[in-house]
Amino acid sequence: MTSITNAETKSGGVDQEWGPRGTAGISFAAALEFNQVHCEMGGREVLRGTDFSTAPGEILCLLGASGSGKSTILRATAGLQDISAGTISINKKVVASASISVRPEKRGIGLMFQDFALFPHMSVLQNVEYGLKSLGREEAKVQAMHALKRVGLADRAEDYPSKLSGGQQQRLALARSIAPKPGLLLLDEPFSSLDARLRESVRAETLAVLRETRATCVIVTHDPEEAMLFGDKIALLRDGTIAQIGTSDEIYNAPLDLSVARFFSPISEMHATVANGYAETPLGKLKVDGRSDGAKIIIAMRPVASANLVEKGEGAMGRVVNKRTAIGIDTIEVAVSGIDQPVRVRRPASDDVYPGQDVNIAINPNRVLVFDAI
């Protein structure tokens, strides 16, 4: 039977059919450590001395440009990819090095891929039972049904995956990965195949499930907002090494350099030279701590809060060259003499500002980022 009861398929609304919260099985969370891991593929070094660790129960999000090595970290952790140097340890036991490779099924890891990798010829229930072979048949069925119930798919147990919607397939993949109660869960772009409308609700409920399981999670994502939503910590990868790792607050408010800062939002830049502890900028004078006279700096401004439109007579003169309004927010681009790119200002939507208008704009000294110009 393929009754379509899911809200997403019926009305185009939100996917609301998850099971009761607090019923996902609990794992014994594992610690994961990468120590100077190198990995070669096709004659190229894809991981180049990757170092990081996660505490048990922590959710770590891996962010980085395409090709930076995010999926390779997951594959190497899962045992699907050998490493050429360094060590990967789970609960302080080395599972991978140049000479050691513990078999994937012996690592206690749950995996969820971006295409969900469901077995099309197996029923929903069989897909989940597949990872529970070490249990007796009855016990496997009980545990599989428990996981399916948590994700709201208990009544679809006999269906085949092709009968499920995209959101339901995601939930099945999640059930399959949590059913064996792994200590470590690896999720590779788990929401990328869902459309924007569904993604938000699915993300929130998936996060609730992950928190309930208490497993340590490593999640690969392209989306900085997603990383901030999910991650106890975020690691930003650049060319096979971790450029920066920290909480979302740390990485957003104190990015290591401009390229890390650019990952989280568009940036407007001003170049300046420090004199007597201040930098003279086209938007006004800025106090700069910790830099000597003559130091060349880049002042980076985020659209939210780094610069504000102010009353006439204050700040600097600028001209609105563009304005976009969406979901109650204006993104206003202001051309200012002496700054190469227009400065973006985001603020609640209002009719007061329009393209072509002359405005006054001032820097918010507490909300800019200062980097050394190299």
Ligand SMILES: Nc1ncnc2c1ncn2[C@@H]1O[C@H](COP(=O)(O)OP(=O)(O)OP(=O)(O)O)[C@@H](O)[C@H]1O
């Ligand atoms: N089988 C392979 N053989 C050779 N090179 C590979 C292979 N798989 C991946 N690579 C290369 O390894 C690098 C890292 O790939 P990886 O999939 O880990 O990146 P990623 O950060 O996950 O990228 P994306 O965000 O696009 O998925 C890329 O340059 C990729 O081209």
